[in-house]
Amino acid sequence: xxxxxxxxxxxxxxxxxxxxxxxxxxxxxxxxxxxxxxxxxxxxxxxxxxxxxxxxxxxxxxxxxxxxxxxxxxxxxxxxxxxxxxxxxxxxxxxxxxxxxxxxxxxxxxxxxxxxxxxxxxxxxxxxxxxxxxxxxxxxxxxxxxxxxxxxxxxxxxxxxxxxxxxxxxxxxxxxxxxxxxxxxxxxxxxxxxxxxxxxxxxxxxxxxxxxxxxxxxxxxxxxxxxxxxxxxxxxxxxxxxxxxxxxxxxxxxxxxxxxxxxxxxxxxxxxxxxxxxxxxxxxxxxxxxxxxxxxxxxxxxxxxxxxxxxxxxxxxxxxxxxxxxxxxxxxxxxxxxxxxxxx
Amino acid sequence: xxxxxxxxxxxxxxxxxxxxxxxxxxxxxxxxxxxxxxxxxxxxxxxxxxxxxxxxxxxxxxxxxxxxxxxxxxxxxxxxxxxxxxxxxxxxxxxxxxxxxxxxxxxxxxxxxxxxxxxxxxxxxxxxxxxxxxxx
Numbered sequence: 001x002x003x004x005x006x007x008x009x010x011x012x013x014x015x016x017x018x019x020x021x022x023x024x025x026x027x028x029x030x031x032x033x034x035x036x037x038x039x040x041x042x043x044x045x046x047x048x049x050x051x052x053x054x055x056x057x058x059x060x061x062x063x064x065x066x067x068x069x070x071x072x073x074x075x076x077x078x079x080x081x082x083x084x085x086x087x088x089x090x091x092x093x094x095x096x097x098x099x100x101x102x103x104x105x106x107x108x109x110x111x112x113x114x115x116x117x118x119x120x121x122x123x124x125x126x127x128x129x130x131x132x133x134x135x136x137x138x139x140x141x142x143x144x145x146x147x148x149x150x151x152x153x154x155x156x157x158x159x160x161x162x163x164x165x166x167x168x169x170x171x172x173x174x175x176x177x178x179x180x181x182x183x184x185x186x187x188x189x190x191x192x193x194x195x196x197x198x199x200x201x202x203x204x205x206x207x208x209x210x211x212x213x214x215x216x217x218x219x220x221x222x223x224x225x226x227x228x229x230x231x232x233x234x235x236x237x238x239x240x241x242x243x244x245x246x247x248x249x250x251x252x253x254x255x256x257x258x259x260x261x262x263x264x265x266x267x268x269x270x271x272x273x274x275x276x277x278x279x280x281x282x283x284x285x286x287x288x289x290x291x292x293x294x295x296x297x298x299x300x301x302x303x304x305x306x307x308x309x310x311x312x313x314x315x316x317x318x319x320x321x322x323x324x325x326x327x328x329x330x331x332x333x334x335x336x337x338x339x340x341x342x343x344x
Numbered sequence: 345x346x347x348x349x350x351x352x353x354x355x356x357x358x359x360x361x362x363x364x365x366x367x368x369x370x371x372x373x374x375x376x377x378x379x380x381x382x383x384x385x386x387x388x389x390x391x392x393x394x395x396x397x398x399x400x401x402x403x404x405x406x407x408x409x410x411x412x413x414x415x416x417x418x419x420x421x422x423x424x425x426x427x428x429x430x431x432x433x434x435x436x437x438x439x440x441x442x443x444x445x446x447x448x449x450x451x452x453x454x455x456x457x458x459x460x461x462x463x464x465x466x467x468x469x470x471x472x473x474x475x476x477x478x479x480x
Contacts, residue, residue, distance in 0.1 A: 280357050284357060287357075288360075294364075294367070
């Protein structure tokens with residue numbers, strides 16, 4: 001097939017107009033597989049694929065018989081970073097038949113395997129054009145709770161893409177109600193926190209942006225942690241690491257400042273610190289970091305922007321100070337108790 | 345042994361905290377426009393949490409230099425509104441547990457009461473022994 005040839009394009013347009021239903025039924029549904037593979041070329045024949053996709057759209061049986069092949073095609077397209085054709089195929093087939101005929105387990109496993117392999121330049125497109133539809137369907141669909149961990153893994157994979165467009169979809173997945181076994185997922189929550197914190201390298205100057213979804217995710221985790229204390233036990237390490245990192249200066253920015261979304265995350269991150277794991281070394285580290293920040297602010301005193309940033313930073317400091325105090329008061333409470341006993 | 349290790353932990357942290365507070369207190373208080381530097385607000389908040397945690401004289405003495413600075417700010421008519429309460433709070437929390445330390449400051453307490461008309465100091469004075477002995 002030579003899509004570049006003008007003769008061919010005439011052929012295809014004639015075909016698509018007159019023989020619209022050419023591919024609507026197969027004597028043996030498995031024959032569709034051959035055609036699907038043929039679509040891939042190389043080069044990929046978008047027109048052919050569109051026509052095929054339309055047939056699958058209207059014929060659910062045809063789709064069912066070939067669903068695993070369609071997944072293979074999507075995989076191949078993604079590996080080629082061909083987002084445009086992926087979208088067409090996915091929209092016409094997978095999305096249409098999502099509730100009735102899609103094997104969600106297989107779909108998720110494929111996406112978990114393949115999304116990280118999409119090149120960095122194409123990830124934004126991937127999120128906007130493909131993940132957008134899939135994530136929404138996954139949120140709505142009623143399926144077995146045994147898929148919970150798989151959904152969670154997919155959310156992690158999405159966050160790991162590290163593009164501004166990704167957190168929105170990860171969040172909608174995680175908000176699926178009464179679906180996740182949070183106790184069992186507690187250890188993985190540490191990865192979740194780490195992946196959110198990793199967005200601090202993104203330099204995003206707009207005040208309102210899609211990175212605010214990261215805060216929502218962190219809020220969700222701390223809400224679940226209230227019901228499952230084991231979660232906060234798991235997230236403590238990463239949360240503390242992030243906060244100490246953000247208390248000192250950014251390395252990537254020429255002005256050595258973190259972006260607004262980082263401070264906003266920091267605020268939520270504080271709830272993911274486990275009181276019981278705070279040690280004297282933690283306190284000392286925190287005070288040390290605060291000290292450094294205060295001393296370096298001396299150089300920035302005339303900078304209006306820095307003063308603007310101080311607001312959120314003050315929040316962070318105050319909350320930290322309260323935590324330090326709580327640790328100290330636990331300390332004291334045990335000492336006072338010991339103090340009273342000798343009177344007996 | 346557990347209690348012993350807690351004591352040691354507490355002291356180190358107090359020492360570091362005191363150093364931090366002192367550092368901050370040494371810096372200018374306000375911007376040109378009158379806005380207070382955030383680190384000072386932070387120290388004020390922190391102070392109210394630290395004082396109740398002081399259970400013995402050794403720890404309390406770590407904060408003496410801070411106290412001196414706070415008292416001088418408390419005597420400054422521009423800043424006394426913020427800083428006198430810190431002075432007062434510290435002593436109301438700590439006097440019972442550190443009577444000897446408080447004794448060293450009775451002079452200041454009396455001055456606060458008489459010169460600076462800080463009636464609240466009466467409660468501090470009534471608790472510290474040396475004052476009672478000075479009465480007689």
